Each structure stands twice: as structure tokens, then as C-alpha cells.
Amino acid sequence: MSEIVVERPSSARDDRAAVEKAVNLLESFGSQGSTGIGVSELARRAELSKSTAFRLLGVLERNGVVEKVGQKYRLGERLQELGRQVLAPGHEQVRDVLLPFTMDLYELTRGTVHLAVLHGVEVVYLSKLHGHRPVPSPSRVGGRAPAHCTAVGKVLLAYDHDALDRVLRTELRRYTASTITDPAGLAAEIARVRDEGVAFDDQEAAPGLSCVAVPIFGVRGKVVAAMSVSGPTGRFDTRAQAGSLRRVGAAASQQLALLGRRNRG
Structure with missing residues (x-):
């Protein structure tokens, strides 16, 4: 055999x-x-x-x-x-320069303040500032989140056409009942963000969490980061906080652009 x-x-x-x-x-x-x-x-x-x-x-x-x-x-x-190692070297400098502005925003709003940058089709959080009783949130420093369902992500996608094209070609994962998963719907939302200069996330990334974000501009008007403030849905009015966020964002952009021009000169 x-x-x-x-x-x-x-x-x-x-x-x-x-x-x-x-x-x-x-x-x-x-x-x-x-x-x-x-x-x-x-x-x-x-x-x-x-x-x-x-x-x-x-x-x-x-x-x-x-x-x-x-x-x-x-x-x-x-x-x-390991995730932090793929960030551009300049991101640490951006975080350090903008840290005082995140503190200003926290003092004005008493919400959870984030600073984030875009990496591929995700956002990476450079800093997170909150009080003694933070609202449960999936974000943490160095952590990532999908761009399509976060306020910071929408802002960054609004000024990065290549990244937006990649996101619209991928499957938009649903995280809550409010997550936008239709590419046409997301494209329309991003167009609105680009026109108004502010993005909102109403329980799209996590239940019970609402957020508002604005872009932070650097030299020659290039968006280098996004700043946001968030709080519990129903108790934190993101529309009412948009004005404070815009003012702090404008001051942060002015400072970042000034330092960028000095470094180039």
C-alpha cells in the first residue's frame, strides 16, 4: 500500500x-x-x-x-x-503653537476641545483638553477617527479635494443612526462646510456627543489643522458656541501664518 x-x-x-x-x-x-x-x-x-x-x-x-x-x-x-510616527514632523510644532488657543477655547466654552490633522481618510488628534467631568468620547491624543463623521474631519476634507475624493470612493461606515453614509449626501455636506467655514457633528461619530469645528489656516491660506469643541447633545449648544470657535480659530490662524512667514524669511 x-x-x-x-x-x-x-x-x-x-x-x-x-x-x-x-x-x-x-x-x-x-x-x-x-x-x-x-x-x-x-x-x-x-x-x-x-x-x-x-x-x-x-x-x-x-x-x-x-x-x-x-x-x-x-x-x-x-x-x-506607531501611529504618531507617520505624522509629518511639523505637526508637533503646530500642536505646540496652537496649544494656548485650545486653552482659550476651553475657558470660553467649557467643552472638550480637540486639535486634529488629516491623515489619509482619517483624522489624527494632536491634543485634547477637557475639564474634571469629560463627556465620554472615542477620541484620545494620537488616536484616529474616520473623517466622514467627525466635525474636524469634515472641515479638513472641505479643503483637501484629493482626500475628499478618496473618502467618497470608500464605503462610508455607519457609527450611529445619524452618520452620513450616502456619498452624495456627504459631498453636499462638505460643500456647505466649505461655504460656511464651520462643520457640525450631531451624534454622527458617537451617540450623545455633538461637536463643532473650524479650519486653522497657515501660510498662503493653506489649512493645516482643525479645532473643535464638543459636549453632550441637548446640553451643549454647538450652534451657540460657533461664534467663540470662529474667533479663536481666526486668532490661531493669524498666529500660525505669522510664524510661518517668519520661518520662511
Whole structure:
């Protein structure tokens, strides 16, 4: 009787599959990357068995890519550090220059203040300022969020046509019942933002959270960042706060443009 030879998957193929599963698992955190999510829900979103998801999370936790908080997992500091390495060197300078203006905005509004830049089809948060009782929010410094459903993202897309084209060609993921997922609807919304110079997010990224944002201009009128203020829906009137945000944004833009001209000269 001839010997039956069973072909086994190559080691490279196994490694490739494991990496793809780990990446899918990380992507499944979505907007709950900083607040945490249970292993069962992560497994469902990544289309993995619970045992496979649990095993991969263990490996990721040992390497600092995710953190376990109680019975939930959240994205870890090491992943945030890797994300910061892809930012342009000038972003740290932008953050440092604009930090006093974020403090001014907080004093005026007592809301949660963000400073963000665009990276691909996502926003990256450079700074976050809040009081003793912050509203639960998926954002954190160094963290990312989809541009299409955040006020800062809409502002940045309004002044970056290439990035807007990429976003409109991708599937617009729904995060809440208010998230705009229709490309035509989003394009119309961004056109309005471009005309009015201010963007709103009414529970589009997270339930119970409303936000308003304006662009921050640098040398030659180029938008380099977005500044926003947010608070609990129903108790924080973003329309009423738009005036303070516009004034602080204009002052921040003037300062950033002045420093840019000095550096160029």
C-alpha cells in the first residue's frame, strides 16, 4: 500500500493568515478603540471564533498593542506610538503653537476641545483638553477617527479635494443612526462646510456627543489643522458656541501664518 502524503499549509501561509486575522481584529475596534469592547463583539465584527479572537488578543496584549481593562479590550499605547510616527514632523510644532488657543477655547466654552490633522481618510488628534467631568468620547491624543463623521474631519476634507475624493470612493461606515453614509449626501455636506467655514457633528461619530469645528489656516491660506469643541447633545449648544470657535480659530490662524512667514524669511 502506497503511503498517503498529507500536504500541510506552508509556514508562510500560516503567518500571513495570522497577520490578516490580527489586522481585522484591530480594525474591528472602530470608534471604541479607546473606550473598550468585549471579546465576543470583537470576534463577531472580525468574523472570527471567540477562541481565535481571545488567543490573538492575548498575543497583542503581551506586545502592548491592546490593553485589557476589566472584561474589555482597548487599543494600546504602543499602537498609538506607531501611529504618531507617520505624522509629518511639523505637526508637533503646530500642536505646540496652537496649544494656548485650545486653552482659550476651553475657558470660553467649557467643552472638550480637540486639535486634529488629516491623515489619509482619517483624522489624527494632536491634543485634547477637557475639564474634571469629560463627556465620554472615542477620541484620545494620537488616536484616529474616520473623517466622514467627525466635525474636524469634515472641515479638513472641505479643503483637501484629493482626500475628499478618496473618502467618497470608500464605503462610508455607519457609527450611529445619524452618520452620513450616502456619498452624495456627504459631498453636499462638505460643500456647505466649505461655504460656511464651520462643520457640525450631531451624534454622527458617537451617540450623545455633538461637536463643532473650524479650519486653522497657515501660510498662503493653506489649512493645516482643525479645532473643535464638543459636549453632550441637548446640553451643549454647538450652534451657540460657533461664534467663540470662529474667533479663536481666526486668532490661531493669524498666529500660525505669522510664524510661518517668519520661518520662511
